[in-house]
Amino acid sequence: MTVPTPVPPENARQDSLGETVENAIELKEVEGLSQGRIVLRRFLRHRGAMVASVFLLGIVLLATTSIGWGFIPGWWKYDHNALSQVTNPGGAPTMSISTGGVVFGEHPFGQDNIGRDVFARVMRGTQQSLTVMVIIGLLATAIGIVMGALAGFLRGHVDNILMRFTDMIITIPVIMIGAILGAWVGRAGPVTLALALSLVTWTSMARLVRGEFLSLREREFVDAARVAGASNARIMFRHMLPNAVGVIIVNTTLLMAAAILLETALSYLGFGIRFPDVSLGNLISDYQTAFNTRPWLFWWPGLFIVSIALCVNFIGDGLRDAFDPRQRRIPSQRSMDKAAERAAKRAHEAKTAAPAAAGTGS
Amino acid sequence: MATSVTGTTDEQAVSAVPVSPTPPTRRLRASGPMLAFLGRRLLSSAVVLIGATFIVYMLLAYALDPLEDLYASSAPNKEQLIEARIRALDLDTPPPGRWVKWIAGVGGCVVGRCDLGESWVTHESVIDMLGSAIPSTVQLIAASTFLAIGLGIVVGIASALRQYTGFDYTVTFMSFVLYSLPSFWVAVLLKLWGAIGFNDFLRDPTLSIPAIAGLALLGGVIWQALIAGDLRRRVTTFAVATVATGLALWGMSATGWLLDPQLGIVGVAVLGFAAAFAVTALAAGLRNRRALYTALTITVIGIALYYPLQWPFVGATTLLIAGLAVTAVIAGMVVGWLYGGPDRAISMRVGAITAVAVGAFIYIDRVMAVWDIYSGSSRIAGRPIATIGSQTPGLAGNDYWVRTLDTYTHLVLPTVALILISFASYTRYSRASLLEVMNQDYIRTARAKGLPERIVTVRHAFRNALIPLATIVPLDIAALFGGAIITERIFAWSGMGTLFLSSLAARDADPVMGYFIVVGAMLVLANIVVDFVYAALDPRIRVNA
Secondary structure, three states: OOOOOOOOHHHHHHHHHHHHHHHHHHHHHHOOOOHHHHHHHHHHHOHHHHHHHHHHHHHHHHHHHHOOEOOEOOOOOOOOOOEOOOOOHHHOOOOEEEOOEEEOOOOOOOEOOOOEEHHHHHHHHHHHHHHHHHHHHHHHHHHHHHHHHHHHHHOHHHHHHHHHHHHHHHHOOHHHHHHHHHHHHHHHOHHHHHHHHHOOOOHHHHHHHHHHHHHHOOOHHHHHHHHOOOOHHHHHHHHHHHHHHHHHHHHHHHHHHHHHHHHHHHHHHOOOOOOOOOOHHHHHHHHHHHOOOOOHHHHHHHHHHHHHHHHHHHHHHHHHHHHOHHHOOOOOHHHHHHHHHHHHHHHHHHHHHHHHHHHHOO | OOOOOOOOHHHHHHOOOOOOOOOOOOOOOOOHHHHHHHHHHHHHHHHHHHHHHHHHHHHHHHHOOOOHHHHHOOOOOHHHHHHHHHHHHOOOOOHHHHHHHHHHHHHHHHHOOOOOOEOOOOOOEHHHHHHHHHHHHHHHHHHHHHHHHHHHHHHHHHHHHOOOOHHHHHHHHHHHHHHHOOHHHHHHHHHHHHHHHHHHHHHOOOOOHHHHHHHHHHHHHHHHHHHOOOHHHHHHHHHHHHHHHHHHHHHHHHHOOOOOOOOHHHHHHHHHHHHHHHHHHHHOOOOOHHHHHHHHHHHHHHHHOHHHHHHHHHOOOHHHHHHHHHHHHHHHHHHHHHHOOOOHHHHHHHHHHHHHHHHHHHHHHHHHHOHHHHHHOOOOOOOOOOOOOOOOOOOOOOOHHHHHHHHHHHHHHHHHHHHHHHHHHHHHHHHHHHHHHHOOHHHHHHHHOOOOHHHHHHHHHHHHHHHHHHOOHHHHHHHHOOOOHHHHHHOOOOOHHHHHHHHHHOOOHHHHHHHHHHHHHHHHHHHHHHHHHHHHHOOOOOOOO
């Protein structure tokens, strides 16, 4: 189906050379490697995704180690609700960057109007938002896989009933059902909220997995497994699921990016994580009135939301490229020309350098 | 899904009939299977919608406790109050029973006796609440939706045509960033930083020389990336664009244009001729002389009418403006028709589009003319960009133009916030879609038979690239009615979103259900529309019962 970009006539001479270069790249890429290795290699080569992974890992480490998580003690001296002496006038951030390097000071992100440390609060909010994001990502994926796999594999009445149920949930806007659920269980803490939200965010995953399973079940290896006496459950989860893992992982990252935006939005509206607990969304909601007097209260939580969502989106993009060879980037005409030029130059150099080397050598 | 619309990529690939660039008008014939399909689709949608209302009703019944405030109250007659409210809200009936009563009331809509219940807090009927909320929401979201679709498609197409260039990478990265922005953060930022900053700036709207230079360079970089080409062309574009942007900004700053903006007849003329050439170049090609003359003629007519039009504008109404717009379209088509030639349709189209553009410039000029009056009025006091509500309360005067301008200044911020958020997805959709179409065989055929690149792009590729978009747009228009819950909250706009949020916070279930029935019904209808639109646009897809 895919047609290479048409080559203008003047480049036709270089075309055969360009094609060999391209083929060589492609062959070398997959030489003697398992599917998993190929995917990993493509992912590691995706610059945006790698930068995003490192960045996200940094955020996660910072958030979990700084103020401690659960029973793990943290290295940061303030707690997210503890009051402390106001250092700078108005609680302005003590962090500054000058020629002498970065100075963190007592309260690097500043303090709020009653003297709470903003760094500790933002870290706490990041922890909570990440927790919700991960739980929604995993649980909604699991529910979506089960629903989609059953519908796609069993077809018939099961498919009909499950998909009509999915349609019902899809008809309800996510932010609306999220707000209703948040109004109900939001007070009970982030984990409960995340569990509740996973119950309504699995729908796209279910549709996707169903589509995948509908086409996979017609393949020969499914027949082979059945002839070998495998049960339905085994065929579904041992044989077919690994073949659908690419789409599932990619969609999980998209789901997580949507989840963190949903959670922060609900917390902002007052239906998510609530006082006395802290989330990035309710920090923004609490501090928006102080925007003109204490802008740092508003910038930091927003920056963390954007960074997390952006990183997750980039990782998803990298995974999509890694899993789907059809999405493989065809090198642009310009870079192909350059590569061909380089190859020609190298050939030329080798030709001219060879006699010289032969002369000086040995 | 009972259609072959979803999941048929394989069949499509096999039976891919090249779509002819100018297909004969296709209509969906109201044949037997078609009606049967429509009937089945409506029925199953109704079942889904009713099921969804049941889910929401049950959730609301358990999530919201209307007695909460009474349990906490210290009134001496607490027991009686609780008793009275239980009776009033029929809380002794279990929730499924209440849902049956509620859905029966909704079912009354079919025979013309709607009963969506009433708010127990304000005792206002839900139908009245929806009646005032829906127009306000549509007003807020319509403009931003259409602007986002238009801008998104244009940017996406430009990015696809310049695939793997700096411009493409920038657009892709920006769309990622916009995707990841929380809408509430953007809106609060626009309101507290953008609007207030701009209003402060308007007190003394002069740009410093470094600011002008910086913006001019930025403009130059954007233009050269957009036009691309070899180094020489890029440098020329960069120089011209930088100088032009710099001069325009300097002129605006030096003459205080922002304090009293106007186009004048000269501005309208310049923009009008530019539009005439641009529309012709895109839709017909400048070599099509008849189309070009049509566009130029209609522009001249528009400019000639500039002064005469100021008379009817004095007592303008919305109806008059709408009438003038229709007249402009008709005039454009008539001029195109009069130029004749073998391909009248193209000239007529060019004429109509140009006429609307010139008319829009005249309209904008007239709205700008009241800027001074508006901005200087006591209620506004030089801070025109509003951050709250949909109109300035007690604005003096009842002039159509002042009211229009007031509406626009209130719409500006929420519209920008909504565009920033939704525009990214359209960019990505249209980019992906155009790239896929550009790789099809029939595009190569079109190029091979010697068609100019403009025709290949606009007629063969662009039209077919829009087909997948046609399946998203109806859903987004349906989502319009749900309002932008967060944006409405931040800008204190009293639409559907606010209705939902305030009812939920007041533990008032019936308005929330009313909100949902509107949103859900629109969504379900839009899904049916999508199926038919797809079948009508793409001959490879058939609706089968």
